[in-house]
Amino acid sequence: MRYALVFPGQGAQEVGMGKSLYDTFDAARDVFQKADHALNFKLSQLIFEGPEEKLTLTAFTQPAILTASIAAYRVLTESMGVSLKPAFLAGHSLGEYTALVAAGALSLEDGVRLVHLRGSLMQEAVPEGKGAMAALIGLEPDVVEEVCRRVAPNKECQAANFNSPGQVVISGETSFVEKAVEEAKVQGARKAVMLKVSAPFHSNLMVPVADQLQKAFEKCQWNLPHCPIVANVSAQPVFTVEDIQKALFHQTYSPVLWADSVLYMASQEVDTYLELGPGTVLAGLIKRCQKGLKTYSAMNEEDLRIIAALFNEGGAA
Template sequence: MKIGFLYSGQGSQFVGMGKDLYAKYPMIKDIYTRASDVLGFNVAKVSFHGTDRELRETKNAQVVILVHSLAIHSILTEKEITPFISAGHSLGEYSAIIAAKGLSFEDGLRLVRLRGELMSEAGNSYPGRMAAIIGLSLSVVTEICKEISSSGTIVIANINTPSQIILSGEIGIINKAIKIAGKAGAKKTVLLPVSGAFHSPLMKEADAKFGENIEKVSLNDIETPIIGNVLAQEITKKEDIRKELELQMSFPVRWLDSMNKMFEMGVKRFIEVGPGKVLKGLLLNIDRGVEVLSTSDITGLSRTLEVFEKWKEQ
């Protein structure tokens, strides 16, 4: 059975995330305990009881999303639900790689914590923001960026669907782009709840520092392929994993191309692994004909387990 696992990215966090799963599935307590031991703070406490403001902080958000996603992955694995192929949206790519055993849990945690800290620092040193432009094509949004690029740094950071493009850049120029997009007929524009201009040149300094640490980490070839954010191609070799991680912080997330690649491989059933339902929404916006399940909480996970049993019978 060809099932695609999609791992949640930053912005999918929510207050109380994982608390219900932790209560029902004692097996995931070890994951939270190990994460706390590695990082030196109580990850479960931040996840289950942190305020919205605390969870939005990049250094916290990235860790709690990663641990939540891997906890759910462990439950799915115990139920013998495994992917044919996987992809993770930005931060989610780390969850995908760790789940595929391309990177150890401990090293992955340290890298993600460092990634969050460096991205936060970059956001303070080079203030920026991100915005979703909904209802305009990639070509129109590209022209808007070209039109105002002389005013400062602005780039296309994520291509999520044919009509949802994420911009990243300096605060003033992003605000300008939002106004222009509205006049150009955008259905909606949304400022994202993140602390910097991720996947843009404003992250280059953080990217360079991060790359030095990736070079020191041990990586492994993986058996279950991952579709990478940067090139939207299959990744199985450790050299390609390293290159992907070195580039992804300041390069665009080619999510639409990644999903189309999965479709080409015959994948029409998907499970979003991690908090929220963002990736489910994006996928259905790309192709209403696919089946996609979410596992964000007990309700979603229980339905996923039920539907999987039906899939096995077909």
Template sequence: MKYALLFPGQGSQAVGMLGKHAASEIEPTFREASEVLGWDVYKLVMEGPAEELNRTERTQPALLAAGIALWRAWSRQAPPSPAALAGHSLGEYTALVAAGSLKFADALKLVELRGQLMQAAVPEGSGGMAAVLGLDDDKIEALCKLYPGSGVLEPVNFNSPGQVVVAGETAALDWLQANGKAHGAKLIKRLPVSVPSHCSLMRGAAEQLAERLDQTSVQPPAIAVFHNLDAKSHATPDAIRQALKQQLYRPVRWTQTIRQLHGDGIAAFLECGQGSVLSGLNKRIVDGAQSLALEDPANLAAALTLARS
């Protein structure tokens, strides 16, 4: 059976994540990350506090480490190789490590810097994100264009049909909340983040990140990685660097990515990281999609049976 492994992004973190798995399975990867970064990733992940774990520059390397810890636990079972990999936002870096395109240590440093640059790009309190439910993609794009102010308001995460996240400046998001339902939205919910990810406010951060990317070794992936930017796989280092740069200020096209993978014959999607958010989205994108979240050891065992069938 052709299957894809998917890596979740920021927002999936939780104190105690991957705690259902034996410490001997996951702790070495977190310890390796700690040595690279110079702070105790495992202690923060397992003990918190949540406020520290939720700091963008801490969240991103912690989630990368969690995804790779679970990827290594999966790989030790000697399953058939996945036909493809993908990651939601930050998870794209995890996918590239799993594919052998980025070294784990290099990726940790990249995403820590990515988090720092994102947080510094917009003063805290001046921007954010909101989930909009009940509108088609084109209607959300049209709604954002109706904003009468001069600030940024852009659809940035096309997560599933009828679920899109919008990012922008605080005043623009206030307008969206006040006016969105009049234009057909069923629900508009502000997200507990201070960084308006994947919108044009991140362009400066992307330029700074590109400088580090240019200095980082990138190899052609051994497994195809489908990128958020265009739902396509890229084979050359320069194309991968460009996709990672543009990912920071361009939308995450998750719906398009899952439909592309399904159209390529992927029959099962395995979520490799903390939580099961992607599994829920995938079932709404592809009717009857087989999706399992590997954070649960029982699901990992079931996934092995599925992958070998």
């Protein structure tokens, strides 16, 4: 078995995620407590108790998902004693920051502070109602890009997430995204729907966010990752701190090449993907990218023990 660790992005959050791990494992409790201390507010209370409408605000969602995902990772590696040596790590959008924490390139504290800032800046970058995103199902990527060019020649609307074959998310100014949705239906999209999001992620409207994040990068302690990270922006591994920072900078306003990232890892003989964190979205996308890939998703003790058993039985290379 040649495997990769993957970490979910925004949208996977749910009230109560990680609470059972917090109650059971010292490793998880330590993660949540360190995140609270780093942010100087009770993120853990918000995660465990809600309210949901506050947890879904981008500024809180991003550090919440990173914290819960790292708690699952630490329970697996510390409490359950699994020695993980993945071929690659990768994460979807926000999840790329989680991957960097898991790989030792960033501390947990710097990671949660960065994504809290990232979420806050994204929330504030565009006035409410001016930006939007939409999911287009059933069109090839080149058709989606042509739709965007046709309705938004100055890139007021762009492809933002290439998630899997036939699933592309677009992002940009609301009026142009709405026009693109209608044009996509004309071009034969099986489904084209506006998404309930608070900002137009991975579009040119996020360029000011990238500039401010660049300054924040300079205040963090960076290390070489102990495993290659497959970057969203290129679907290729990055190894150096300089390349990691460039990838994160461009990722802010560039499309997430998730499908290509999976295909790259599969081309390197990765056949198993461990999704650590809330939800099962990435597992579903991975299976649609290439047939025959195995996936495991874990955010509770039972699922983590299933993954641990794979290694205890000697099935991991």
